[in-house]
Amino acid sequence: MIDIKQIRENPEKFKKAARDKRFDVDIDRLLTVDAGIQENKKQLQDITTEINKVGKSVPKLAGDQKQKVLAELSKLKQKASALDEKLKELQPEFDLLSLQVPQPTDDDVPVGKDDSESVEIRKDGKVRQFDFEPKDHVQLGAALDIIDIERGVRLAGTRNYFLKGDGALLHWGVLRFAMDFMVGKGYVPMSVPVLMKDEAMTGTGFFPGSEDQTYRMEADQLNLAGTAEVPLTAFRMGEILKADELPLKFAAMSTCFRREAGAAGKDTYGLYRIHQFDKIEQVVICENSVEVSNKFHEEILANSEAVMKALELPYRVVNVCTGDLGRGQVKKYDIEAWMPSRKNYCETHSASKFYEFQARRMDLRYKDPASKKNLFCHTLNNTVVASPRILIPILELYQNADGSVTIPKVLRPYMGGKEKITPRQD
RNA sequence: GGAGCAGUGGCCGAGCGGCUGAUGGCGACGGUCUUGAAAACCGUUUUACCCUUUGGGUAACGGGGGUUCGAAUCCCUCCUGCUCCGCCA
Numbered sequence: 001m002i003d004i005k006q007i008r009e010n011p012e013k014f015k016k017a018a019r020d021k022r023f024d025v026d027i028d029r030l031l032t033v034d035a036g037i038q039e040n041k042k043q044l045q046d047i048t049t050e051i052n053k054v055g056k057s058v059p060k061l062a063g064d065q066k067q068k069v070l071a072e073l074s075k076l077k078q079k080a081s082a083l084d085e086k087l088k089e090l091q092p093e094f095d096l097l098s099l100q101v102p103q104p105t106d107d108d109v110p111v112g113k114d115d116s117e118s119v120e121i122r123k124d125g126k127v128r129q130f131d132f133e134p135k136d137h138v139q140l141g142a143a144l145d146i147i148d149i150e151r152g153v154r155l156a157g158t159r160n161y162f163l164k165g166d167g168a169l170l171h172w173g174v175l176r177f178a179m180d181f182m183v184g185k186g187y188v189p190m191s192v193p194v195l196m197k198d199e200a201m202t203g204t205g206f207f208p209g210s211e212d213q214t215y216r217m218e219a220d221q222l223n224l225a226g227t228a229e230v231p232l233t234a235f236r237m238g239e240i241l242k243a244d245e246l247p248l249k250f251a252a253m254s255t256c257f258r259r260e261a262g263a264a265g266k267d268t269y270g271l272y273r274i275h276q277f278d279k280i281e282q283v284v285i286c287e288n289s290v291e292v293s294n295k296f297h298e299e300i301l302a303n304s305e306a307v308m309k310a311l312e313l314p315y316r317v318v319n320v321c322t323g324d325l326g327r328g329q330v331k332k333y334d335i336e337a338w339m340p341s342r343k344n345y346c347e348t349h350s351a352s353k354f355y356e357f358q359a360r361r362m363d364l365r366y367k368d369p370a371s372k373k374n375l376f377c378h379t380l381n382n383t384v385v386a387s388p389r390i391l392i393p394i395l396e397l398y399q400n401a402d403g404s405v406t407i408p409k410v411l412r413p414y415m416g417g418k419e420k421i422t423p424r425q426d
Numbered sequence: 427g428g429a430g431c432a433g434u435g436g437c438c439g440a441g442c443g444g445c446u447g448a449u450g451g452c453g454a455c456g457g458u459c460u461u462g463a464a465a466a467c468c469g470u471u472u473u474a475c476c477c478u479u480u481g482g483g484u485a486a487c488g489g490g491g492g493u494u495c496g497a498a499u500c501c502c503u504c505c506u507g508c509u510c511c512g513c514c515a
Binding site for chain 2: 041042044045046048049051054055056057058059066069070074240242374
């Protein structure tokens with residue numbers, strides 16, 4: 001959410017942000033509603049002052065005079081309640097509109113309409129050239145009997161799967177490796193609830209807007225989070241933190257649920273786009289400073305790059321263009337891993353910087369010692385690793401001519417020291 | 427799910443229709459004293475918004491609604507916590 005004062009002062013800035021990010025929001029209407037609210041509030045306040053003043057004199061009066069004053073009061077109260085009605089009418093519209101105003105991006109974010117216009121920042125690792133006909137991860141998964149998509153779909157519908165045997169171990173192994181890495185970096189490991197109230201969804205910026213991407217438990221009015229960003233970022237929602245608590249650095253492992261509505265027919269093959277997966281997510285909550293935010297944005301990106309390097313996967317880092325940014329994101333780096341079967345670099349990580357956008361929605365503040373004011377925190381988050389998507393490059397890039405898959409060195413401790421996944425001996 | 431009790435400022439804890447944004451204690455901060463510290467003493471210590479020159483006003487005692495000229499205080503409702511009962515992976 002954006003400070004309404006900023007929108008009043010410079011509406012053009014936010015209209016431009018909406019255009020660049022391709023969000024549709026009526027900022028002029030917002031300002032009209034805002035002006036109405038301000039005017040009504042002012043009048044209401046004046047009348048309330050009057051009522052309070054007159055009301056105080058009541059106990060001292062008696063007889064006719066008392067009746068006269070009471071009559072006057074009842075007239076004032078009618079006026080007040082009319083103004084109150086008007087405010088109650090305007091407020092919901094104001095709330096809805098103001099939640100929709102997107103945050104302008106940093107100046108160095110490329111303006112563009114979709115991922116084709118995002119800008120590559122750097123590449124790391126060598127794309128493997130095969131001297132045999134490589135299999136894709138679905139073929140490998142079937143041949144090694146570690147992935148069962150057919151039965152996943154039969155039991156749970158499209159975009160569902162089972163991982164089996166070494167497939168399940170590899171999945172948990174890469175998650176465990178990533179979590180251990182983050183704990184080593186000083187991030188606090190967290191196990192989190194994934195059924196979230198609307199407040200947490202709104203606070204993190206997913207609502208309004210992504211309701212159709214979210215599994216909803218209507219009977220309990222709860223939502224299945226699509227990422228641990230929601231519980232982690234909202235963890236201290238509504239609180240005023242002590243300055244010396246900052247920065248808060250968290251890492252959580254959670255199962256993530258996504259409806260993928262509107263993606264019908266897109267990425268239907270294999271484990272790329274699925275309804276349920278597991279992810280280690282990192283979240284930083286820091287002081288209200290652009291410099292500090294920028295520092296942590298680089299830090300959380302570096303953390304994830306370190307994981308990719310440890311896994312020895314070739315990847316590139318992309319500065320995501322305006323059209324692919326969320327409403328609240330100021331800047332976003334994606335890490336894309338090379339996936340042989342897709343013949344492309346594909347997103348495996350997404351590092352977002354929000355400044356105070358999420359904190360303002362959640363009313364997450366800290367007491368600033370310098371100004372003695374309560375300031376909104378800044379928030380950031382990034383994937384550490386998401387599996388099974390990460391298994392796509394791992395399986396495909398680590399495969400051998402004999403059909404086996406070499407296990408990345410750093411994952412072997414998590415798989416009982418095993419070096420290779422070999423085909424089933426039927 | 428049923429019954430009972432409770433929810434006040436950073437914390438503890440008073441207040442139970444107007445003089446209470448809220449006594450007191452603890453903590454924190456500033457000062458006096460001291461070579462320094464402790465103790466003692468004095469003072470400060472919620473937040474949001476509005477008008478403004480110092481300053482003034484409005485709102486908030488779990489949320490929402492009601493009664494009343496006036497509510498932290500009375501009523502309704504919801505939420506949360508605790509205790510007991512029931513049920514259950």
